[in-house]
Amino acid sequence: MARLTLAFRSPGENFDKWQAAFAALMPDLSFVHWRDVSDPGAVDAVMCWLPPEGWLASFPKLRLVQSLGAGVDHVLKDGRYPAHVPLVRLVDPAMTRAMTDFVTFQVMRLHLGEPTYRRQQQVGLWEPHVPLRTVDRRVGILGLGELGTATAAALVRIGFDVAGWSRTPKDLPQVTCFSGEAGFAPFLARSDILVCLLPLTSATEGILSAATFAQMPQGAGLINVGRGGHLVEADLLAALDSGQLSEAVLDVFQTEPLPEAHPFWTHSRIVVTPHVAAVTNPATASLVVADNLRRLQAGEGWPDRVDLASGY
Known part of the structure; x- marks a missing residue:
């Protein structure tokens, strides 16, 4: 299967923990911090929390957006969200x-x-x-x-x-x-x-x-x-x-x-309490994201794909 490039963006960072998890699960994955993306056209998928307005639309060949949480309102508040790109909730x-x-x-x-x-x-x-x-x-x-x-x-x-x-x-x-x-x-x-x-x-x-x-x-x-x-x-x-x-x-x-x-x-x-009821843990959530990326490679659908019209 073709090598995928996944860009990561989150105010909470944890990039190193995600990188270590994906290195074990998907050694062929190119996992890139958003600041280090040199070629937006090479990005296949994005994993994010609170992406800024228009950021997702800057990737011309984007094929998947993976939310870093169960909710997706933080993504859909972007008025320039590319409607043709599937958005997937994180169900861990x-x-x-x-x-x-x-x-x-x-x-x-x-x-x-x-x-x-x-x-x-x-x-x-x-x-x-x-x-x-x-x-x-x-x-x-x-x-x-x-x-x-x-x-x-x-x-x-x-x-x-x-x-x-x-x-x-x-x-x-x-x-x-x-x-x-x-x-x-x-x-x-x-x-x-x-x-x-x-x-x-x-x-x-x-x-x-x-x-x-x-x-x-x-x-x-x-x-x-x-x-x-x-x-x-x-x-x-x-x-x-x-x-x-x-x-x-x-x-x-x-x-x-x-x-x-x-x-x-x-x-x-x-x-x-400071938004801690269900915190995303790279050790377990990476298993879910890796499965979603493999589905992308195989041309399969996602059970947790968001209906953009309803917002969930």
């Missing part, structure tokens, strides 16, 4: 497991009342609270793609009453599934803890808003591990301060890193 089982672990941990924290005890400790208050049984705690998963489906299954195994919402109908074992506009309100009404795992598209931007929070049970909790663009930040603060929501766990933000003066840092009912 290790990342899926990391996400399910993170969400499960945060759901359990909220379920058992850990944030309440932390606040009580700060004022020296000894006040026990009896938590609901897991079977009586209703968890809603907003988005039933690869990550949402795996997370729902993990929470079912623990014993939670799990529901999920998706744009189109889904059927998952032991998960109450809602879909479309008609299913959104009844889904929210039974979400004591809401987990957002949606892709960020024009249809989902700002979906975590005052209108959404108002349809949830009073005192519900929110976990956002989707994208910062899903959340209307001022609406969350208002919902927490009014008691409509009780707690929020935020791993993604409109601006990253989160600015030092942002009110999320010091709010007593918000937990901030």
Whole structure:
């Protein structure tokens, strides 16, 4: 098969780790840092995170764009994206497991009342609270793609009453599934803890808003591990301060890193984590990328190819 040239670009770098992984997996691959690309016409594929406007269009013979994450909004925000070039999401089982672990941990924290005890400790208050049984705690998963489906299954195994919402109908074992506009309100009404795992598209931007929070049970909790663009930040603060929501766990933000003066840092009912729910690991993700590159060489399709029209 013809030798491929793969260009790499990411603010997080890790170039050396990716280079070592590909050297073992695909010795014939020409893996090039974007700064070292001398001939754009020789680049067959690109692996990237947050590519700048027009950068992808600068490669005249580009045949594949590999996202460095499960989401692709960071790529599709480029108004000059070459629409004829396939875009592939990164679906790494290790990342899926990391996400399910993170969400499960945060759901359990909220379920058992850990944030309440932390606040009580700060004022020296000894006040026990009896938590609901897991079977009586209703968890809603907003988005039933690869990550949402795996997370729902993990929470079912623990014993939670799990529901999920998706744009189109889904059927998952032991998960109450809602879909479309008609299913959104009844889904929210039974979400004591809401987990957002949606892709960020024009249809989902700002979906975590005052209108959404108002349809949830009073005192519900929110976990956002989707994208910062899903959340209307001022609406969350208002919902927490009014008691409509009780707690929020935020791993993604409109601006990253989160600015030092942002009110999320010091709010007593918000937990901030720095976009770490499912971090891309070159050791495992390189196996997935290598398979996608071999598919390119063989002229095969990709199971995780993005529908550019829908944005996921």
